[in-house]
Amino acid sequence: MPSSTRESATNKTDVAASAVAPVSQARTGLWHRARRNHQMLIGMACVGTFALLALLAPVIAKDPTALDLMNDLLPPSTSAPFGTDELGRDQFSRIVYGGRVSLQVAMLAVGIGLVFGVPVGLIAGFYGERIDNLTMRIMDGLQAFPAVLLAIVIASVLGSGLTNAMIAIGIVSIPGFARLMRGQTLQIKETDYVLSARAVGASNRHIILRHILPNGVAPIIVAAAVSSAGAILTEASLSFVGLGARPPTPSWGGMLQTGYPYLGTAIWLSLFPGLAIAVTTLGLNFLGDGLRDVLDPKLRRGYN
């Protein structure tokens, strides 16, 4: 980028504007490309549907905790479109409210992962050497355990409950983000625009926040979408073993857990929460893949 080098040599404030140029370029026609990416559209539709249902839950659903012991295990019908569970609760309402739990978990857990993982990766990648070694060995340590197992350990130390489950899943997702951000940082800090920013005396802070972070964020967004799917699955697993949302709070994993003994007699108890988990995680994965294609300038030509 010879032009940016020349400009930044004359005016320091212009450095930032020109250095973020790759980002704004990459975003040109973003929506145009997204519209032509079918995978992403399907993903958005799946996730959007559940997000909308979760938002509108108080309007479209009944009380998900109201027992009706005389009407238990009813098959799907017009009054209860997804049937009723072993305590006579409306399964549809529980799926809708369970969606709130799942999306909440996805957001909070991925939020924790981002808030801690991204700075760790930036610092480790940028400063390198001992800081890098130390933080990345800690991340390796965290990653050495299977994610679900680690989440179970953390959740059982913290005690069962939704908040603790979210924290546990968040902690588990930190290393992934940290590694990814570190990789991005290592790559970007050797680019011309960073070197030139450094040459004109930009501070480390300025370089990290204005150059490396904005340019490295695309894969992080993709990873966040995919991690959300993972978080929903992990929450379902935790609820399945009794460490997630406490009854009577509906959660998809918890519903699967109470439903699976009825597989032979009342399959709708496990079918619908199972489908909800499958569709949402599939949607998030599609969304993630689609975002990668859309955000990655190297792949742009394939879609134009």
Place this chain on the structure above:
Amino acid sequence: MSFRKALFMTVLFALVLSSAAVAIAQSDMPQRRGTVSGVCVAAITSLDPQSTQLGVCDAVVYDALYNQLIRVNTAGEILPEIAESWDVSDDGLTYTFHLRSGVSFHDGTALDAEAVKFTIDRMRDPESESYIAGRLTAIEAVNVLDEATVEVVLNSFNAPFLSTLAGASAIVSPTAVAEYGDDYRFNAVGSGPFKLVSWTPGEEAVLERNENYWEIGADGEPLPYLDGVVLTGIEDNTVRLLNLQSGEFDLNERILPRDVPTIESDPDLSVIETVNATAYTVTFNVSQPPFDDVRLRLAVQAALQPDALIENLSRGIGYYANFPFPLDAWYWVDEPRQVYDPDLARQLLAEAGYPDGLDVIYTHINRTVDAQMAQIVQAMLAQVGIRIEIQALERTSWLDIWLVGAGENTEGQMAGFQNGVSPGDPDGKAMFFQPGGIVNFADYNNEVAWGRIEDSRTTLDQAERAQAWADLVAIQLEEAPYVWVGNIPVIGATRTRVQDVTLTPSSGWLLTRTWVNDA
């Protein structure tokens, strides 16, 4: 017309005869081969019959490995086993047991009067782990009169004595106990139809036939018919059911009421109806706030609707019970019953200083039915402003909190649990009220209540005994250390190829005469 009738009768007669002949051909002599595997709800905890006996599998293993002095059947009758007969003195204080001769333990030593005395002394030793010691305090001394005669002297008249003994008198080899010491629970040596091959805690127990067993089978040879038995415990109802269907297990201690149609529709499986039932119970830590206040316990009791709860849990086969007694027992107490009264519950809460409601922790063992009950209790109590936070725990964690009472453990406020009803004799439920007793989960110490239990032990008059227990039931409905929700009959299942399983009162199996029909 009459000709037709005669023809019809002749044909019918011929049919009956031929089917009878087929039946005789089928009920062949038992075959001497095969292994039977059984699965219970709870894992085996010990092979030492004088230690804990919390699960049915424990009892099944004891019945396979050991002989009892006397035994009680599902009808509540006391049967001879090692004791061929017994005499009771006129004052009811001296029991003389005449023992079967020629019985030896798996280690070759003789099962004689000394071994019986050793076992009874071990059972009643208050310093030991024996879960039954508290119910045998009436024994003053055990005397060996000769090699085949043992005399038990009581310090006071004890009506349930024989039935208590019959429930738990598996005779251990004194030599083996001395040899293994604390490890005896892994190295059981009895005189039963099967002997131990291996057992690892948490895994299955493998037993093989005792070639020198004393009982004789229908073919004139010593029992048992089976080559071996494998027993294991799995808490998950679905896993047990699936493994029964796949043929992994032949006997399943317990199926849930909702699975009965599944079993009945499978020609390889049969449903076993037992005399046992499971009682579902809510309890409190009465030694600590908040539930040291009787008004709060009564508020919970008044807020529950046991009929609806038990109907949902049992799919209609259960019934409300004010106490864990079997419905048709002579000691069943019909009145008083719990009364659903949400206004009273709110009023009691307000009086106790919680007009805005009460928050408590409710713990249960993480099992399907317990979890279901917890949520129903939660919803019912929420109606009157008692908000419970449910904690589903592993069995051992739950027992850690509640055995011998929860004390100051902050998680031990309120709990739900299952327990067997008491077939045979009401005294089986005394342990819930025994001061300092291991399963006095509520830590409930009421001298009057305990006094009535002791009264019931010191009279032989059945009506008086029943009255004593009825008084206890009334006291505890007024004080609610336990809120008994109801009983659900225990239903087991078996593969049809397994023949002649004798059920025990605890819904376990006696496998001495069991055989496998693979024809």
